[in-house]
Amino acid sequence: MKLWIGGAIFVAILMGITWMMAGGDIGANDTMGSLAMLGALATAVIAIFVSIKYVRQIQEEKAGGDLADENWDGIGEYKNELPMGWALLFLATTIWAVWYYLVGYPLNAYSQIGEYNEEVAIHDSEFAGKHANMDMQTLVKMGESVFIVQCSQCHGLAADGIDGKAANLNKRIEENGVRHAIMNGANNLGYAAPMPDRNGLFNMNTGALITDAEIATVSKYVANGMKGAGEDVFQGTCAACHGSDGKGMEFVAPSIADFNPELVATVLKHGKKGAIGAMPAFDLLNEQQIKAVGAYVTSLSK
């Protein structure tokens, strides 16, 4: 009886607090507000009723049944049946755990590499869409930024090769570069037939191997941008592969008269080893960036 009276007082206090906090806003015609108060009352009454039920159970009920064999310092345990709800829940959890361990987690697990691949795919498709059709000006601009990031560490910000530490890209080729190629041959760019060294270079005008004097002249001639003395040597010796205008032939030899985007792309793909030193192949760049660098480098010597 005491419990029931206490419960009623507690419900009254709860309702009073609720009314103090929200009641002022509830008018006579406010159906929603009245319903909410009714709901609060129902919740409080049910809560108190359930609490009292269990308290009385603790107070009055006695446990019974067979004792299990175990005994811990006089404290025993009854052999109670498993509650059905508990048993079903346990079974369901076990089945779920097996599913989660074998299927749920492995197939949906977070992967850092997976997130990276998604990030790259999104970026690449955006990049390809945005830069699908670039005009020359945009290409050169993009080429310049790629150059500053990837190429300037060796070729310098002005692309001048920093006092001979790398190739000066403001002109196609230096005199000692030509001489180095003639003396040592070259097989930098993956053509089927490499360029032979001086022991394989015939001057068709004289019908003999290229001489020291001819090497000196033709090196100056090529480095000068195909101008001045040495044209006859060039036509007799080099033109067979590099073309009479020095602009190269597809699948045979690169242009040594000027830069073109294809040449730059080939150098980026194969790297290069020449008079100054070695340049590694660059596979960091994508297709459009390679095109852009080609356009930029070509634009430097124009």
Place this chain on the structure above:
Amino acid sequence: MFHWLEKHPFFFAVAVFVTIAFAGLVEILPNFAEASRPTIGTKPYSTLELAGRHVYIKNSCNACHSQLIRPFKSETDRYGTYSLSGEYAYDRPFLWGSKRTGPDLMRIGNVRTTDWHENHMWDPSGVIPGSIMPAYRWMFANEADVDTAYAEQVTVNKVFNVPYNKPIPMKDGSTEIVMMGASLDAAKAEALADAKVIAADMKNQDVKDMVASGKIPEIVALIAYLNSLK
């Protein structure tokens, strides 16, 4: 069994420990074994490269340069493919570094060559305007410690079974063999032969003279190591 355990707290604690430890091993070991296996294309270091690695450690290069490329687009654009744990299989100790005052060097061998390193180590700001990296000119005169490098090779070969003188699978399907000399003299001769290849691409006359007279300057060993980072 369980009744007995329940009455003996000490052995009960031992049993709990063993059970949990076993569960931990079952979870950790398979993944660990998989991830720490060398990736295809990862080679052990040659004698000269190891000597260069010691130069790298001695000069605390790892205080400013990391060797760990994280899987972010911004990093892979700049440094190359992200790092895999198996690529560090032969790094003892690893040189991941924790701070990037300078750029990451995990794959520096793909984008720089011997002559660039020579210019850069002699005068960094001469190649990269505004670089705050100090010059390391003493490396052009100091001799590299090949003895220690060879000792390390022999040790890791014996203790960890690092595959020297054995074919190692490469990415393109071929195999490569990293040699370890049978004796200290053989290892020194091998390192010198490697050093001559590097020095041929260098311009510093003192370095060339040293290598020609049979000594290996630190810079040559360091460049061999940096070129091997791919």
